Amino acid sequence: MSDTPPVIEIRNLHKAYGALEVIKGVDIAARRGDVVSLIGSSGSGKSTILRCANLLEDSQQGDILFKGEPVHWKGTGLARHPADPKQVLRIRTNLSMVFQQFNLWAHLTILQNVMEAPVTVLGRDRHEAEGAARKYLDKVGIGDKCDVYPAQLSGGQQQRAAIARALCMEPEALLFDEPTSALDPELEQEVIRVIKDLANEGRTMMIVTHDMRMAADVSDHVVFLHQGLIEEQGPPDSLFGAPKSERLQQFLSSTNPA
Numbered sequence: 138m139s140d141t142p143p144v145i146e147i148r149n150l151h152k153a154y155g156a157l158e159v160i161k162g163v164d165i166a167a168r169r170g171d172v173v174s175l176i177g178s179s180g181s182g183k184s185t186i187l188r189c190a191n192l193l194e195d196s197q198q199g200d201i202l203f204k205g206e207p208v209h210w211k212g213t214g215l216a217r218h219p220a221d222p223k224q225v226l227r228i229r230t231n232l233s234m235v236f237q238q239f240n241l242w243a244h245l246t247i248l249q250n251v252m253e254a255p256v257t258v259l260g261r262d263r264h265e266a267e268g269a270a271r272k273y274l275d276k277v278g279i280g281d282k283c284d285v286y287p288a289q290l291s292g293g294q295q296q297r298a299a300i301a302r303a304l305c306m307e308p309e310a311l312l313f314d315e316p317t318s319a320l321d322p323e324l325e326q327e328v329i330r331v332i333k334d335l336a337n338e339g340r341t342m343m344i345v346t347h348d349m350r351m352a353a354d355v356s357d358h359v360v361f362l363h364q365g366l367i368e369e370q371g372p373p374d375s376l377f378g379a380p381k382s383e384r385l386q387q388f389l390s391s392t393n394p395a
């Protein structure tokens with residue numbers, strides 16, 4: 138066992154929206170180089186966990202640690218919030234998120250989209266950021282699309298631009314929330330290929346996905362959530378090959394093996 142702390146660690150996380158508790162005590166860790174996938178029915182809490190992990194959402198109980206450093210809180214329960222805005226910014230910029238709907242700026246070119254946060258949030262030199270942005274756009278296979286606007290690209294190309302934008306922050310980990318579910322099946326594959334390349338490079342990633350084949354192919358560890366709790370978890374071979382819980386068996390038989 139490695140003695141370096143996980144890049145992201147969630148301990149006993151609880152999260153409610155008002156009176157509705159949606160995460161009921163969840164532990165998840167991703168060590169450097171780990172790919173952890175979160176699967177489960179719609180509403181089971183997958184997106185909420187990712188959003189809590191990078192502090193886009195508050196949580197009421199439990200710890201969130203970034204490379205062993207616990208998030209500092211003030212207040213308790215529904216009044217609990219991160220205490221240190223600088224820590225939040227540092228953690229969030231190190232856990233770059235890729236969303237289902239890409240969330241590119243429509244009025245900026247692809248190159249500007251990818252350079253924007255490194256320059257404005259991290260204060261990187263514009264020239265260096267541009268070089269990095271071009272490098273990452275090349276890496277995801279759309280280096281020829283620097284000067285076009287998002288609306289001129291296919292969904293698969295837009296999502297690859299969003300991945301380049303996340304990479305350009307040079308984060309410690311990437312968090313993907315259903316990165317392929319807004320895409321037509323033929324465009325899904327080009328995004329899956331990029332995610333596989335990143336996994337093979339040893340990037341640390343947490344991936345929420347409905348694509349069981351991708352989860353099986355890229356993950357070191359798979360977590361099956363049911364109603365805000367971990368129902369079963371393990372390496373993909375055992376989770377997909379020999380699921381123990383009846384709920385997971387049902388879930389897998391109801392999802393298309395693709």
Ligand SMILES: Nc1ncnc2c1ncn2[C@@H]1O[C@H](COP(=O)(O)OP(=O)(O)O)[C@@H](O)[C@H]1O
Binds near residue numbers: 180
């Ligand atoms: N902003 C919100 N306000 C109230 N309830 C929410 C909000 N976001 C999510 N929920 C509820 O939290 C639960 C978990 O949602 P979510 O994390 O989005 O699930 P998943 O990503 O697994 O589909 C669901 O019951 C959902 O309706």
Ligand SMILES: [Mg+2]
Binds near residue numbers: 183185315
């Ligand atoms: Mg979701």
